[in-house]
Amino acid sequence: MSQVIETRTELISLDDDEIVRCKVKQTEEHRLADAIENVRATAALVGGRRVFLLLDARTATKIDREAREYYTGPENAKVVRATAMLIGSSVGRIIGNFILRVNHPPFPFRLFSDEESANSWLRDLMAASDDDGPWES
Template structure:
């Protein structure tokens, strides 16, 4: 993490990775994401972006669970408006499977309006992919 501004929320932190031009989201170990936490994350992304939509890397490796309401909120219009592309970092086959199911549902609901989203187990690959969505 560089010296840029960090926004903390109840279960983690969000910061601008100035070197790569992306926003990073990191959760505390064992986080159970609720709708309230999802709202905090999107508010933090908007605050760090300061009016500029930037691609986001969300590290899910420490997340224990994500409530249905939180998943719905992340796929909703307020969230979609906050980022042009999203990479999710996972570290287990189960997490990857769950994230893939969410992406399939999200894409089916939003169709062509869906922002590009992809799941990665390699952070460097995720960052490289996100760089293609910087404005």
Template sequence: MEDKQLVEGEIADYLLTDDGILISYSKSVLRTVENIKANIKLVQKITNNKKVPLLIYLKNSPVPDKETRKFSTEQLPQIYKAMAMVSKPGLAQLVMKILFKIQNPPIPMKSFADDQKAKEWLKQFV
């Protein structure tokens, strides 16, 4: 279906679909401000600096420190229009709780067990 190249990164691998959705295959790596900054540059390169909807396949990974969580939350609206998280039941909810304990997500976010439903939901943001 997709003939695009998978772009490998430190914290995730990415694939930009023909319909404009960025797919992220998360890696079990501790997020830091440094590797998130590098990841943002990678995403901007893949998307030509356009904000895109993100479909992320979550993996269990270590919980980042407070500074990293704050930085990550601030950066989301700069690079993504919306985020759909696909994971085993419970994991996305845990990530949402960790990242957005204090405030609401800065962009529309939803978690799914089914990636087809996730893609359907994201299409409204393309």
């Protein structure tokens, strides 16, 4: 059974498959305070472990520069091992590509338009990390 935390901008859940799923709510704008709140909520949910994260940004609209920087910075890298970002529109593709090309996340980060492919990619990464032992870098 999954545990869920709701923040101003996201619904964050840790499922039985050990993947954290963040669903972006339709809010006005994702700001730095929201990014900090979401990263802290994720950290609290997983108890300090670094996790594989599925970010469902299909309803995302706006995210400011500071928030983007925080999500791709060292604080988030302490919590996240890899992120699969689900996008469903041109807006999502623009935001996702921008994060990927401009902010350069320090962990594996990939865009998906289909949820199963995103889950599959994360599961493959998890399996690879199990084979290689703890993935802490």
